[in-house]
Structures are given as C-alpha cells and as structure tokens.
Amino acid sequence: MPVTDEAIEKIKAMIVSGELQPGARLPKEADLAERLGLSRNSLREAVKALSLIRVLDVRQGDGTYVTSLSPEVLLDTLGFLVDFHQDSTVLEFLEMRRILEPAATAMAARVMSDEDVTALGAVLDSLGEDATLDDLIANDLEFHRRIAAGSGNAVLCSLIEGLSGPTVRARIWRGLTEEGAVPHTRQQHRAIFEAIAGRRPEVAHAWATVHVAGLEQWLRETLGEAGSALA
Amino acid sequence: MPVTDEAIEKIKAMIVSGELQPGARLPKEADLAERLGLSRNSLREAVKALSLIRVLDVRQGDGTYVTSLSPEVLLDTLGFLVDFHQDSTVLEFLEMRRILEPAATAMAARVMSDEDVTALGAVLDSLGEDATLDDLIANDLEFHRRIAAGSGNAVLCSLIEGLSGPTVRARIWRGLTEEGAVPHTRQQHRAIFEAIAGRRPEVAHAWATVHVAGLEQWLRETLGEAGSALA
DNA sequence: TTCGGGGAAGTCATCGGATGGCTTGCGGTG
DNA sequence: CACCGCAAGCCATCCGATGACTTCCCCGAA
Numbered sequence A, B: 001m002p003v004t005d006e007a008i009e010k011i012k013a014m015i016v017s018g019e020l021q022p023g024a025r026l027p028k029e030a031d032l033a034e035r036l037g038l039s040r041n042s043l044r045e046a047v048k049a050l051s052l053i054r055v056l057d058v059r060q061g062d063g064t065y066v067t068s069l070s071p072e073v074l075l076d077t078l079g080f081l082v083d084f085h086q087d088s089t090v091l092e093f094l095e096m097r098r099i100l101e102p103a104a105t106a107m108a109a110r111v112m113s114d115e116d117v118t119a120l121g122a123v124l125d126s127l128g129e130d131a132t133l134d135d136l137i138a139n140d141l142e143f144h145r146r147i148a149a150g151s152g153n154a155v156l157c158s159l160i161e162g163l164s165g166p167t168v169r170a171r172i173w174r175g176l177t178e179e180g181a182v183p184h185t186r187q188q189h190r191a192i193f194e195a196i197a198g199r200r201p202e203v204a205h206a207w208a209t210v211h212v213a214g215l216e217q218w219l220r221e222t223l224g225e226a227g228s229a230l231a
Numbered sequence C: 001t002t003c004g005g006g007g008a009a010g011t012c013a014t015c016g017g018a019t020g021g022c023t024t025g026c027g028g029t030g
Numbered sequence D: 001c002a003c004c005g006c007a008a009g010c011c012a013t014c015c016g017a018t019g020a021c022t023t024c025c026c027c028g029a030a
Helices: A003-016 A029-036 A040-052 A077-082 A087-111 A114-125 A133-150 A154-163 A166-178 A182-197 A201-230 B003-016 B029-036 B040-052 B077-082 B087-111 B114-125 B133-150 B154-163 B166-179 B182-197 B201-230
Strands: A056-059 A063-066 B056-059 B063-066
Touching (some): A029 A040, A040 A056, A040 B040, A077 B077, A087 A133, A087 B087, A087 B154, A114 A133, A114 A182, A133 A166, A154 B087, A154 B154, A166 A182, A166 A201, A182 A201, B003 B040, B040 B056, B077 B154, B087 B154, B114 B182, B133 B154, B133 B182, B166 B182, B166 B201, B182 B201
16 A cells, blocks of 8 residues: 555544544644655655545644534535536435435424524525525525524535535526526525424425425426437 | 646536547646646546546556446435534435335335335345354445445445444444344344335335334434443 | 567656755844 | 743755656567
8 A cells, every 4th residue: 555545544543432532633744754654755645635625624733633523514525525416416416415405304394493493584584585596505504504504403404415515506596597487496495484483394305305306307408408419 | 826726627617518428538647737737646536536536547557547436335425524524414414325225125125126125125135143353344335235236326325324334334344233222123124125026115114214213322322321321 | 370478668656965045033232 | 010032842844866656668488
C-alpha cells in the first residue's frame, strides 16, 4: 500500500480510536510526518484528502484540526459526489428523494417544534409573485431543508440535502418554470406545510410523496423525450 | 482559494463538462500541472483527494484515469465516512436503515428476477447451525446486500450498504450473539425472503421494518444502559 | 509463424530542502 | 486600558532528483 494511503489509514485510526478527538489539533506537519514515517509532501497528500471529505480542517498559519465529525459535516461530502452524476442517474436520485422526503416530512409533523413550524410557514409566505428563478430555487431548497432538519435525524437531513443538491434542483426548476408548473408546485408546498402544522404525519407523508412523485414523473417524461431526441 | 483546491475544482469541472469522460485518462502529472498552473506536488494533493473519493483512479507506472463514476463507486465513499461516527449517532444510522431497507425490500419483491430470488434463498440456506460470528455477519451482510441490489436502484443500494457498514454491523451482531437472539433474527430473514419470493411487496416492507425496528430497539436499550453506566 | 524473454520508455511514488504567506500572541507605546 | 507592530510558529507551494512499477515493442528460439 502506498505510504500516503497508509498515512490516511493511520490518521483515521487515531481519530476512531479516540486519540484524536473532534476539534483536536494535530501535531505540526513535520512532527506528524516523522511520526508516521513519511515525508511532509506525502503527508500533505493524506491531509488534503481527509480535508476534502471534511474530516480534517487545515488553517494556514495556525494548524490542522479534526472537525466536529458530525453527520452534517461529513455527509456534506455527499453533495460533492452527487455533482459528478449526469442525467442518467438523476432519476435514481429522485427516486431516493421519494423515499426519504416523505419519511422526513412525516417525522417532522410529529416532532418539529411549534416555533420551527411557524418559521417554515414564513418561508413559504416570503415568496412573492414576482420571484425570479433563483428565488424559487432558493426558497424550494430552504423549505425542504427545514423539513428535513425538522425530522430530528441529522443523518436523514444530510442525506436529503446531499442527494438533492442545488445542481440537480436548479436543472429541474428551470424546466418546471418553462412549463408554468410553478403555481402547482407552490400549492403542494403549502399542502405539505398545512399537514405538518396540523400534526398529521400520514397526510404529510402522502403529500410529500405526491410532490416528489410528480417531479419524478415529469422528469421521466422529459428525459424520455430528450433521450429519443438524442437517439 | 488554495491552488490545490482550485485544481480540484478544475478537474471536477473537466469531468462534469464532459471533457473527461468516465474511464478517460488524464494527461500525465507534469503536463496537467502545467496546464492548471501549479506544481506537480500540489497537483498530486488534488489527485490524491479525488482518488480517495473514488473519482480518480491512479495506477502507478500507467497513468491516472477517471473512474466509471457510477453510483456504486462514488457512494462507496459513504462507508469510509460512516466509520468516523461513534455510538452516539449509530442510532440515527439505524433509523435510516429502518426507512431505506423496507423500501428496498418492497421494491425487490416487485422487480427482482426469479434467478436472483433463488440465489437469495440459497444465501440463507448456506448458513449452517455451527456458523461462527464472522459467518453470521458475512451472511447477514450478503443477504441484505442482495436485497438492496434487487431493488434495481443503484443509489439506494449503495446508500444502504454504506450506512450499514461492516463496522456498525459487527458491533451489533456481537451483542445479539451474546443475547441468543440469533435464531430469532434468522427467522426474520427467512420471513423477509418468503415475502420477496411470494412477490408481496407490502408484506416484505412490513417484515423488513419489523426486522430493523427490532434491532433499533435492542440497540436503544443497550446504549441506554451503557449511557447510564457512564453517567 | 508463434511464443516468450528482455529491455527501453513512460508514468507515478517519494523524498529533501527552500522560500513565501498567514495567524497568533507577546510586548511595547500612547 | 487600548492599540499597534514585531516575531515566532505553521501551513502553502515549488523545484529537482531518485526509485519503482507498467506497458509495449523488439528480437531470438522453437
């Protein structure tokens, strides 16, 4: 195994074993390199890799630290990964949303605090009739983000956010806007909110399913056309 | 932004834009470094990072290639990330399994091929009464893996595999073995299989939920005791 | 002709050292 | 007590050199 990979494993082991707690500071590059038995250059490759997936946080002029390692932070990487997928697999991601979002919505209807529910409604209200495309995307993102967070499960929340990153969402919204489906979508958002506010998990679950399934079907048809056009 | 991060973004852009197709070979280190305007060392850090998350595949003496970028490959990283989480969040991961596995099991009951269903049954049959702990873990992993794959959604499959990595599973099994819950668990596996073989998605969904929820409750109690013991 | 060995070319792996930039904290000054 | 500047500590980046591994081609033997 390459020295660098070995270093990655060793650093990972130090963290998992508890030797390096979240937030802890690593020895300086030179020392750690010597301890792990490799050059600073190679160590830097390892640190950079762990830094990309948010396990380490390098601050120039200060030092290298272990991040909080919370699900939110680590699963943040998911968004980065999803960006690499093209249209061909977008449907599978949307299918995942159809599984995850209803579950999160139902959970949110049960455990979300009244204040958070109020804030959720405010998000919907904040969108005027003259909203731009970017506004729509941002608002949509914020709405679903709050619901996901309201589920009380950080892993679920991060998964949803990662799988339906801005990239994917932007593309879908662009299409929906062109088809004039915006009012329709906004009505569904409202219905989801009402179900949550009314503390009706089953209804919330159903509306969320309907919402995502609608998107899914629309995308399926669109991709189908595009596919045949390409063929 | 550091040069290395910039390089990561540029390489990512080259891939997303289609300039670098899956399987394509990158220019050699020296050339790419010059093209991106940085040193070989810095470029190597970028490549190493992208290599860790399975976007690039570096083969010594040969060259650097873009991977297939399939969901299976990219979401493989998830397992690596999950390893960093400790007991405190294991429950959240299990809660995710309780959402994902039933969905996958139901889907499998619909679309799995007859051959795959037969093979799935063979997995259960292959486990003798004198199986060791490692056998149990491996068999359990294989059983659930095949079901996840049988859902027909590669993203869902990878997500399940990533979230219930060997690490987490091993710990749970160790505990279950001590409590003599093995026969019970194996009966549930059998019931899940029967439901899939009988093409009854609702039943399969229910059994999978029961199965994971049982684990979840057991773990919740176990952690609760451990937690109070620590306090 | 076919098979296999050997060597050359190409590419990554790793290292050591040197320089520059950023952050932090100490100490001096008003 | 507040502010400013300097020095130390640490990461950022680069250069150049050597070693190791793959691949592929060429040549000789069967």
